[in-house]
Amino acid sequence: MKTQAKHFKISFNIILFFIWLVLFTGIGIANPQFFAFDYSVGVMLRSAVEIGLVALPMTLVIITGGIDLSVGNTMVLAAMLGGLAAIKYGNFAGFLATILIGFFCGLLNGLIIAKVKVSPMITTLSTMFLYLGLARGITSGDSVYAYDIAFFFGDTSIAGIPAQIFLYAVLAVVFWVILAKSVYGRKLYAIGLNENAARYAGINVDRVKTAAYVLTGLVSSLAALIWLGRFNSLKYDAGTNFNLKVITIVVLGGTSITGGYGDMRGTILATLIIATLTNGLTVLNIPIGAQTIVQGVVLIISLISLAIVNQRKNRKKIIKVEAPATH
C-alpha cells in the first residue's frame, strides 16, 4: 500500500507539473511578453510569494486534519501592529512586533484547538473575527504604511531577483524537509490519519498540533512584512479571502482536506499554477471576474481528478486485501 501511495503522489505531481507547463507555454505563446524574465520572475512570482509562503505551513495544518481560516487576518494584524511599532520605536521594533504577533496569533489558535479541543474550523473562524476586529479597532480603519525592514522584505531585488523569492525558496525547501524527511512530518501524517492511534503511539498530539499552528502564524507574519513592503500601505480588510486562496492552493496541490495525505511539492507546484493563471489571464486582458471563475474551475477539475484517482486506488485496495479486518 505504501509504495502504491507513493507512486500515486508522484504521478499527481507530474500531472500538476504538466498543467503548469501547458498553462505557462500556452499563455506565453499567446503573449510573448509573458516569457520575459522581468515579467515571469519580477511580476508573476513576486505576486504569489505571500500566498505561496502561507500555503507551506497551511499544508502541515491541513495534513493534521485541521484548517486555519485566520491566516489572512493574522497577517494583517501582524503587519499593522508592526507598522505602528515601527513608527514609535523604530524599524527593528516593528520587525520584532510583527513576528511576535504572528507567533501569538498562531499560539492562540493552537492552544484552543489542541488543549480546549474546539474544532479547528470554529476556532480559527472566531479568531479570524477577533484578529480582523483588533486590526480594525486599533487602527480605527486607517492605513498603516511600510517602513525600511518591510521594504527590504517586499521591495528589494538581489541580483535582479526580488528578495522575497529567495525567502520563499529557502522556506519551501525547509518545509519540504520538515514534512517529508523529519520525524515531526511523520507525526503530522499520523495525526491526520488517526489522531487517537497517534496519541496511543506516544505522539504528543497537542504539542505537534500547536506547533503547526504556531508555524502558520510565524510564516503569516513574514508574509505580512512582504505584503506591507510590496503594497506600501495596508488597510484592515486586506486579508479578506486570503485564507480561501491559500487553502485553494493547498487543496490544488493534492493535499486531502480531511487530513493524512499531502505533499509539499504539490503545494509548491500549485502555487506556481495559481501564479501563472492569475498573471497570465491578466496579461491576456481577461476580466477579473473570468479569472476567479477560471480559478474555481481549475480547483474543481483538480478535485475531481483527485477523487477519481482516489476512488480507483480504493477499489484496488478492496480487491487486493479482501480481508474482513481492513476497517
Place this chain on the structure above:
Amino acid sequence: MDHAGGKKSAGGFLTREFYLGVFLVILLIFLRFTTDGFYSLNNIMSVLNIFSYILIASIGMNMIIITSNIDISSGALISVVCIALAAIGKTGANLWVLLPAGMLMGALLSGINGLFITKIRIPALVATMATTQIFQGILPLCIDGSIYDLPPSFTWLGFEAKIFGIIPASVLIMLMITIIALIFMRYSGFSKKLYAIGNNANGARLAGINVNRTVVITYLIAGAVFGISAIILATGSQRVTTTMGSNLEMTFIAAVVLGGTSTDGGSGKVMGTVFGALILSMVTQAINYLGISSDWSDAVKGVIIIVSVIVSATSFIKKKRMIPLADATAVPEVQAK
C-alpha cells in the same frame, strides 16, 4: 453526540440555548440602563431588519452544518441572487414574482454545491470554496458594478411593507420561517435523517437513509432560504451591488456556531441559532450606543464566539471525563493516579 446524551440526562436539556438566552437577556437589560438610544424605535427596527436576514440564512446554514457539511458559498450565492432579483425587479415585477424567483435561484445554485459534495465526493468546505469563486466571478461579467434606479415595486418590501406602519415586513417573514423551522426540525422525519447523517453518515446509510439524496435536498432547502434572505437584503436599498452578500457566510456560520451547533455535525437546535443570530446582529449597534467606535465590533464578535465556544467545550470535556469515572470498573488504578 453530546446533545443526544445531554437530552436524556435530567435537567440537561436546553443547556446551551438556556445559557445563551440568559446572556441575551442580561445583555438587553445592560443596554437598557447604560445606553440612551438603543431602545429607540428606529434602532430596534434596524436591528430587527439585520436580524431577519441573518437569522433566515443562518437557519439554512444550521441545517447544512447539522449534516456535518458546510457552505462557504452562501455569501456569494446571496450576491448572485440579489443581482438577478434586481434585474427582474427592474422590469417592474412585484414581490410575488420575486419571492419564488429568488427561492428557486437560491435552490438551484445551492443544489450545485449539493451535487458536487454527494456525487463527486468533494469535501463540502472545498466544494463550496470552489463554487464561491465561480459565483463571485460570474457577477462582474454580467453586471458593471451595480443595478440602480430600481422601481418602487422592487423596494416595496424594504421600504413600504410595514406591519402596523412600524414593523418591517421582513420580520414577519423571519418569524414565519423560524416557526416553520422550529416545527420542522423538531417533529419531521426528515430532520431526524439530518441528525443521523451528521452523527454517522455510514451508519445512517446502513440504516436505510439515502444519504446523498438527503444532503442534496438539504442544500436545496438551504438555498431557497438563502434566496429569501437575499430578497430582504436586496429590497432594502435602491441600489443593488455585486458585493451585497460578500463575507456574510462567516456571520451565518458564526451565528450557527454561537448557537451551539457543532461543526462536526449531528447536533444543534434552531433556538440556539436564533439566539446566536440575534446576539451577532445586535453587536454593531450596541457598541455604537455604548459609545465605542464601531471599528471594534468585529473584535467583540470574535471574543463572544471564542468565549462561548471555549465554555461549551470545557463543559463537554468535563462530561466526557465523568463518563469513564462513573462506570470504569476495569481500570481503577489508572483513575487513581
